Amino acid sequence: MPSQTKRKKPYSHFRLRKFLFFTVPFTILALFLLRTSSSSSSTASVSSSYTTYQPPWFGDLQTAQFPWNRLAFSLTNPPPKTLKLAVFSRKWPTGPNPGGMERHAFTLYTALARRGHRVHVFTSSLDPFLKTDKIINLKIHPHGDAESGKWRYNKAWELYQEENQKQPFDVIHSESVALPYWKAREVPNLAVTWHGIALESLHSSIYQDLIRKPGEPRLQSFNASLYSAVLPKILDEIRFFNNYAHHIAISDSCGEMLRDVYQIPEKRVHVIFNGVDENGFTSDKKLRSLFRSKLGIQENSSAIVLGAAGRLVKDKGHPLLFEAFEKLIETHSNVHLVVAGSGPWEQRYKKLGDQVTVLGSLNPNELKGFYNGIDIFVNPTLRPQGLDLTLMEAMLSGKPVMASRYPSIKRSVVVNDEFGFMFAPNVEALTTVMEVAVAEGAERLAERGRKCKEYAAEMFTASKMALAYEKLFLCIKDERFCIYP
Incomplete structure (x- = not known):
């Protein structure tokens, strides 16, 4: 009797493979996003005592998955042990407009040197015509x-190595990949601070491509650079990051990526x-006036x-800001935009008329007036990479913020709706929140700013950052110091 079982169509396996090829990656992405969303809410509640009361934490700091800035450290008590620290930084800020990484290194190690730690910075050649201030316990080795x-x-x-032979360093710190991994793997007491990782760069490429105008061709270099x-680079980083003994993430979301995607052990x-x-950066009514x-x-x-x-x-979002403000002033005459900085978009902003002022690059003293005046x-x-220092400066100056809705900012900075507004990185979304902010008026915005200042004073100060790093470096030197409090 002939079999009653139907034969499968020859192309059924092909259809199955095709289905799996297109559905599995999207399913994995969706699950990852759902997990990120759920963990985002829990982490935000930990990082902000302003939003939710948090019971005192104690235990091994190496197990803490929340920002160490949340913890209480004493600025008045001297460190239990002074350390000899080596720092690898591609640049040391000597000019008027240093980058974020250089500013971070300068702020951190100036503070630690003043705490009594002996800091040696290994960096690139310095401009011989620029003078640097002498700081006790801080030595620069260019x-x-x-050039x-x-x-x-x-x-x-x-x-x-020459300095290490005189007296071994207690801890070595690298600003991103200033010290490459094939050297870092030789150093067990090394910590690296990541100011941006390749996975975040991928997100940046996506957002920059999404702002293309309808009909505007995608750059030929986009696909080539992506693949x-x-x-x-992402795959290479996942493989070689494990050569660094300790990893410091500057945002909650980066920490999660390092643990979950880069597979770095949690401790x-x-x-x-x-x-x-x-x-x-403080509130000053005279500077405002x-x-x-x-x-x-x-x-x-x-x-x-x-x-x-x-x-x-472009990657700082000025195409969005330009178009959004251009739309805003069509219906609002009582708004003004002040842009501090220099670059290709400087001349374009000037085309918007009297309601826009372009100040060019500002020194620190001029920035104080800028933050107070807005x-x-x-x-x-x-660029959803790291955390922009300008957000912290503005909040410390008592100003609410309006920022792109990225995990790094949403989970670590604008953790409460009172702190300002978040928007999807497109012109329509930015225009909408601008209109809402203008409608609220100066008094309501000032109230938001006061709450921003409270949170920033708790989480984003140089003192809190330096004390957290000091505690980590002590922990790396001796595990007795890993226990908190």
Whole structure:
């Protein structure tokens, strides 16, 4: 009797493979996003005592998966042990406009040197015409045989070895990959601070491509860089990051990526937010009045001043800000945009007329006036990497913020709706939140700013950052110091 079982169609296996090929990656992505969303809410509740009461934490700091900035450290008590610290930094800030990584290194190690730790910074050649202030316990070792600012890790390593032979360093710290992994794996007491990782760069590439106009062709270099550079770099990082003994993430989301995607053991990943000088960024009514008078805004004016600071380039989101503000001023005459920074978009902003003021690059003292003079700070960045120091400076100055809705910002900075507004990185979303902010008025925005200042003073100060790093370095030196409190 012939079999009644139907034969499968020859192409059934092909259809199954095709189904799996297209559905499995999206399923994995969806599950990852759901997990990120759920963990985001729990982490946010930990990192902000302002939003939710948190019971006192105690235990082994190596197991803490929340930002160490949340913990209480004493600034008045001296460290239980002074350390000899080696720092590898591609650049040391000597010019008027240092980058975020250089500012982080300078702020951190100036504070630790003042705490009594002996800090040796191995960096690139310095400009001989620029003078640097002498700081007790802080010694700069610039390597020669290269032009100013050009990094040569092998030369810096030689200088390090010479100093290490005199007296071994207790802890070595690298600002990102200043010390490459094939050297780092030789150093068991090394910590590296990641100011950006390749997986975050992938997100940045996606957001920058999404702002293309309808009909605007995608850059030919996009696919080439994505498949030949970005994706291989992510895989390379996942493989070689394990060579670094300790990893410091500067945002909650980066810490999670290092643990979950880069597969770094949990006890080797530590989240410490960057900090800014709490004495340099404060609320000052006199500075506010002076700044606004220079803009031609009267003391009793109801005008709302929005401010943005940083390099005026595409990946900082200036195409979004330009178009959104252009739409806003079509229906609002009582708004003003002040842009601090220089770059290709400087001349374009000037085309928007009298309601926009471009200040160019500002020194730290000028930035104080800028932050005090605005009503709300706008950061439309298209780079979901790390945490922008300008957000912290604005909040410490008592200003609410308006920022792109990225996990790093949502989970670590704008952890409460009172702190400002978040928007999807597109023109329509930014225009909408701008209109809402303007409608609230200066008094309501000032109330938000006061709450921002409370949170920033708790989480984003240079003192809190330095004390958290000090505790980590002590822990690396001797596990007795890993126990908190």
